[in-house]
Amino acid sequence: MDIIRTSKIMMSYLKERLNDLGALELVGEPNMSLLALTTTCFLVVVTGYYVLRRRALINKPKHPGKQIGSKETSTYRVSGVPLDWDDDKLRTFLMRMELAEVMTIDSIAKEANIESKTATVTLANSNLQHSPGKSHQFYLSEEYHNDILNLDRSLSVENDFIGLTTLYAPPPRDHKIDVIALSGLGGHAFGSFKERGGTHMWLRDSLPHHITSETDNRPMARLMIYGYESAVAQSKSFQNLEDLATVFHSSLLALAAGPTTRPIILIGHSLGGLIIKQALIALSRSSISDDQKLIRAVYGVIFFGTPHDGMDISSLIPMVGDGPNRFLVESISRINSQIISMQQRDFHRALGKKGDSEVFCFYETLESPTAQRDKRDVWKMIGPTTVLVTKSSATHCRPWEDGSEHICAIARTHSDMVKFGPHDPDYRNVWLRLRALSRRAIRARDRLQTTTSKFLVPYRQNPDFVGRSDVLDKIKLQFGLGQQSESEPSQPRRRVSLYGLGGVGKTQIALAYAYWIRDIYPDTSVFWVHASNADRFRAAYAFIAEKCNVPGRKNPKADILLLVKRWLEEQNKMQWLMIIDNVDDVELFFSPQRSDNPEAHQRGDKLARYLPDCNHGSILITTRNRQVGVKFDQGSPLVEVIKMTDDEAHQLIQSILKTEVSTDEALLLASKLEHLPLALAQALSFIQENTISISKYVQLLDQGDNELVDQLSESFEP
Numbered sequence: 001m002d003i004i005r006t007s008k009i010m011m012s013y014l015k016e017r018l019n020d021l022g023a024l025e026l027v028g029e030p031n032m033s034l035l036a037l038t039t040t041c042f043l044v045v046v047t048g049y050y051v052l053r054r055r056a057l058i059n060k061p062k063h064p065g066k067q068i069g070s071k072e073t074s075t076y077r078v079s080g081v082p083l084d085w086d087d088d089k090l091r092t093f094l095m096r097m098e099l100a101e102v103m104t105i106d107s108i109a110k111e112a113n114i115e116s117k118t119a120t121v122t123l124a125n126s127n128l129q130h131s132p133g134k135s136h137q138f139y140l141s142e143e144y145h146n147d148i149l150n151l152d153r154s155l156s157v158e159n160d161f162i163g164l165t166t167l168y169a170p171p172p173r174d175h176k177i178d179v180i181a182l183s184g185l186g187g188h189a190f191g192s193f194k195e196r197g198g199t200h201m202w203l204r205d206s207l208p209h210h211i212t213s214e215t216d217n218r219p220m221a222r223l224m225i226y227g228y229e230s231a232v233a234q235s236k237s238f239q240n241l242e243d244l245a246t247v248f249h250s251s252l253l254a255l256a257a258g259p260t261t262r263p264i265i266l267i268g269h270s271l272g273g274l275i276i277k278q279a280l281i282a283l284s285r286s287s288i289s290d291d292q293k294l295i296r297a298v299y300g301v302i303f304f305g306t307p308h309d310g311m312d313i314s315s316l317i318p319m320v321g322d323g324p325n326r327f328l329v330e331s332i333s334r335i336n337s338q339i340i341s342m343q344q345r346d347f348h349r350a351l352g353k354k355g356d357s358e359v360f361c362f363y364e365t366l367e368s369p370t371a372q373r374d375k376r377d378v379w380k381m382i383g384p385t386t387v388l389v390t391k392s393s394a395t396h397c398r399p400w401e402d403g404s405e406h407i408c409a410i411a412r413t414h415s416d417m418v419k420f421g422p423h424d425p426d427y428r429n430v431w432l433r434l435r436a437l438s439r440r441a442i443r444a445r446d447r448l449q450t451t452t453s454k455f456l457v458p459y460r461q462n463p464d465f466v467g468r469s470d471v472l473d474k475i476k477l478q479f480g481l482g483q484q485s486e487s488e489p490s491q492p493r494r495r496v497s498l499y500g501l502g503g504v505g506k507t508q509i510a511l512a513y514a515y516w517i518r519d520i521y522p523d524t525s526v527f528w529v530h531a532s533n534a535d536r537f538r539a540a541y542a543f544i545a546e547k548c549n550v551p552g553r554k555n556p557k558a559d560i561l562l563l564v565k566r567w568l569e570e571q572n573k574m575q576w577l578m579i580i581d582n583v584d585d586v587e588l589f590f591s592p593q594r595s596d597n598p599e600a601h602q603r604g605d606k607l608a609r610y611l612p613d614c615n616h617g618s619i620l621i622t623t624r625n626r627q628v629g630v631k632f633d634q635g636s637p638l639v640e641v642i643k644m645t646d647d648e649a650h651q652l653i654q655s656i657l658k659t660e661v662s663t664d665e666a667l668l669l670a671s672k673l674e675h676l677p678l679a680l681a682q683a684l685s686f687i688q689e690n691t692i693s694i695s696k697y698v699q700l701l702d703q704g705d706n707e708l709v710d711q712l713s714e715s716f717e718p
Helices: 002-022 032-058 087-097 241-256 271-285 289-297 316-320 326-331 338-350 425-449 469-478 506-520 534-547 560-570 598-603 626-633 646-657 663-672 677-690 694-702 706-713
Strands: 073-081 100-110 117-126 136-139 154-158 163-168 177-182 221-227 264-269 298-304 358-364 368-373 379-386 407-410 495-499 525-530 576-581 617-623
Touching: 073 087, 087 100, 087 117, 100 163, 117 163, 163 241, 177 241, 177 271, 177 425, 241 271, 241 289, 241 326, 264 271, 264 425, 271 289, 271 298, 271 338, 289 298, 289 506, 298 425, 316 326, 316 368, 358 425, 407 425, 469 495, 469 506, 495 506, 495 626, 506 525, 506 576, 506 617, 525 534, 534 560, 617 626, 646 663, 646 677, 663 677, 663 694, 677 694
Parallel strands: 177 221, 177 264, 264 298, 298 358, 358 407, 495 617, 525 576, 576 617
Antiparallel strands: 073 117, 073 154, 100 117, 136 154, 163 221, 368 379
16 A cells, blocks of 8 residues: 555656646757656656565564464465575565565475475465465576576475475584474375464474484484375375375485485374385385385384274265275275285384384374364364274384383374474473484484494496396395295395306496495495405405404414304304305315315315305305306305396496497497497497497407407406
């Protein structure tokens, strides 16, 4: 109103001055005084408009909702915020978009994918028209970002909060743990955790400042929420529990993408807890390295009213009717739900044995209103009260966590048990337990990081390694680390042979497995032993003795091979993997039935006798000699490595050359070199060093260039 009043006054004054000056205007010549006056008045009006509007928007309350009064408010998520923006820059941009009469920037944090920031914004009397699933896009001009490669970058504004949303992220030096919360059936990812009738959202506004480090008391947790389609009435979704868990699982992969996966605490309310359990079961069964990182990172789960043994859905069924989500609702019933029973059985093993993780359960002690139509025929929770999730169901989780240190009552209804104000006594009980759990998770992680494990592998990780996932999965399965079939379970083996032709890629596969073990099982030591001859084998053992400070290693009369063997067998608190590469000479390791060298036999220097044998260690060998593999594995099946497939060869060629290569050209080269990765790697190195094309190289091969053939036949280490 002030803006309109000011504009009218200025326009009235301008009109009077124009009338006064009109008689002075010279025919055919502009009146400079008139022009100057017009320009001045225009600038005053425009400036006044923006000053008053900026004053209205920039005087935002310190805490959301405190100065908004009776205006209708909503919280929106703003995604795609450039990393170099702070809340002031975001506010300036949003004010220009004129989204609402009053706005507050409540949070702004770097997202888990590290590509952008996400903000939560409270808008009063918003100009945005909301419809489920719709987001509003606001494109950034060049003045708002420096990304010259992405000039059409935009911000997305919506209030569905589907997927992951980061509410708070501490500075990188303080970031030690991740906390993710999931809402329940019919809930809202953000709104479910707001205080009843207020704007305080405890996961965003309070919890970050309560989960603090033991050493300096600084906030250490990144707080996130996860949203999914969970409407009960008039839902168009036919997702079941497994579908919901699969999407959540995919969202978590962003946490495993970086070099460091921090400990994770998961919070689940009602159905959200069941989604967490289903996702963890899937992670525990997966042999994919990122999945293994995630399941090992999850240290604790906090359940709020989660129906581990089902819940009362009697008032929800009329609400669902024959909707596509009826199966989902029926699957969480407390009456004969096979899905709930199977999940409960499988979850016991998902987070490992007792002591590897912690689970805590909160249960409701107030009856909740049930679903009923109001006078306008709208479904609302205003019906007769009942207990939706009983204590026995909410606490029926893992059998060793049924004491008071793992369960706690909350004197609230099912919905209100996750709605806290800043000073609620129930909230204090929650944050104290969350802080203690987070600190124990950090201590457990630190124990792993301070392990005395060794990684004695002489080669760097190969960035060009592609494919071969089927072979790697077989190795993991043989050692008991992969996903086994329930119908054909197998006992883990301590020795596995990787057998195949020379140049087929056995060493590279073994190297990839070594780095996988390092990433997934950092407390496992890895030792690499060359075995092309006795001298190299002995040198590798001497190196292990020196790096591991094996007692007696400096005694010149000591048998270093026997010392290392016995030392590894005695380290029953240390898991280890030994990779023995190029075990091709059967007589070097095993005594023949008839020996033509009595002196060698008398010395007893067959190397197989120096291979350690114990329950806490395993050995992987690579060999071109099938007989060696059979003897080494004592009759167990070998893991055979065959030539690369067309797709794998194409991927390898493009990976090494760092450029696009046509399928025909790639397969022509691969076929000329028998699809052998070693030959391909050497050929591509020759192509790069001599700056020639693949077709030229193939031409040289066809011409029988002896020098080139000799170079390709040379053996080389990875």
